[in-house]
Amino acid sequence: MLLLACCIIGYLTLGARGNWEFVLPFRGNKLVVLLLVAVSVSTATVLFQTITQNRILTPAIMGFDALYVLILTVLVFVLGGQAYGELSQIGQFALNTSLLMCAALALFGTLLTKARSDLMRMILTGIIFAGLFRAVTGFLQRMIDPNEYAVIQVASFARFARIDGGLLTIAGVLTCGALIVCWQMRHRLDVLALGEVATINLGENPRRGRFQVLVLIAVLVSVSTALVGPMAFLGLLVVSLAHLITPTASHAVLLPCAALVSAVTLVGGQFVLERVMGLTTPLVVVIDVMGGVVFLILLMRGGQR
């Protein structure tokens, strides 16, 4: 908590020269983006690991955000960049998110029930899915008009720099809504993490729970992807760290802890890179390298632990 506060203050103030009235809103805006992304990514990852009952898979690894970009591309392709651009931001967002929800439920809903016990198959399927989504996306992007491509690129590239207020408001409202629902579900999530049989025995409906959680994940992933684009390993990295810090399985502790770690990682990382080291490498690259290493270590250590 303290660490996060330090990072935030450091981020907001250090190296600021010139007009405070300009600097604070400018950086404040970016800060809000970072925090929203941090919380939604970490929460989506915790939720996903709960319903899949393992600590290696994350929505990003299973291709959720690649799916988001694909949907975006298909939309622009079908509607045309002009028509898509004419939709209000709320309209774009609602369309993307609801389509992602449907696609995610269709694809992962069945996969999660049938193949959950087989971790390797899940990872393989996820990676193939993600590859497929990216390939189709690339294919479509090559076929469309360069102007329309620009629309996609603006909407799907990983960047923490400029995000306008309208999108930020929608994202903020959605994230807060999803987080409130998560928090209310926290005890049920604890039960869901025990697995299908135990869930039924304790009087909860595992199917309904999984459905609700997948919807929440879809919302959170679309928020973070819409804001900054796909980030492969952030979720895995921060949730693994959170597990190290709090060795409990209780979601009441785990969710805030993961969110906190995630916020510290993003804000602190951005702060160090931008202010201390002078903005030479994009933060996403650093996080993905670290997250990738964690992923490999977890895989080596084998499965469920």
Add this chain to the structure above:
Amino acid sequence: MITVTGVGYKIGKTTILEDINLTIPKGGVTALIGPNGAGKSSLLGLIARLTTLQMGRITVDDLGVGACANDVLARKLAILPQTNEVAPLLTVRELVSFGRYPHHKGRPTARDDEMIDQALQRFDLKDFADRRLDTLSGGQRQRAQVAMTFAQDTDYILLDEPLNNLDIAASRALMKELRDLAENHGRTIVIVLHDINYAAAYADLIVAMKNGKISATGAPDQVVTQGLLEDVFETSPKVHRIEGKVLVEV
């Protein structure tokens, strides 16, 4: 009372259970025995709504399985399933406390804590209460699972081969515990057992199954006979009767 009427169950085209009609009386220990693949676990799973009912009807007291709300049944009936690979990172106390979930839905009261302590005490888990499940032996983990089922405090307790990982001392202790629950606390125990000797020694009622059908129901004395063993298990061990107890040669 658990009533099973005309229940059948198929996986694909394979028939697992066929036209099962069974009444399990309230109170007492009922043991399901039979060779591997007889459908004992499937029947238990259907009663505990782990698998969806395809044919027939099952009622637990006045509750229809599949018709009544999940959480209502969870306060009436608990099951200890056969494969127990749940959450290795939980501590014993955390696991046992999940047994109280159907009662408090995440907001434990003092009474819930009391029940958890009682369960830990009863199954001799006090010393391990704060150890994680993955640091325990199979038998200890099994005991923790049973304690969780006990903490759920239901009238009906279903157990699927709970003796699997237990040595003789732990097996006898568990069976005695179950008898005590049935005799002194009015619980109804339904248990799938492999070892006929345990069934004969501790059960009030034995249900023998073969090929998805019930082949015999009755008190251990009447059911455990040479003829039945030959018929159901297709092997012919000697059956001894010593001081009124039935013993099957192994």
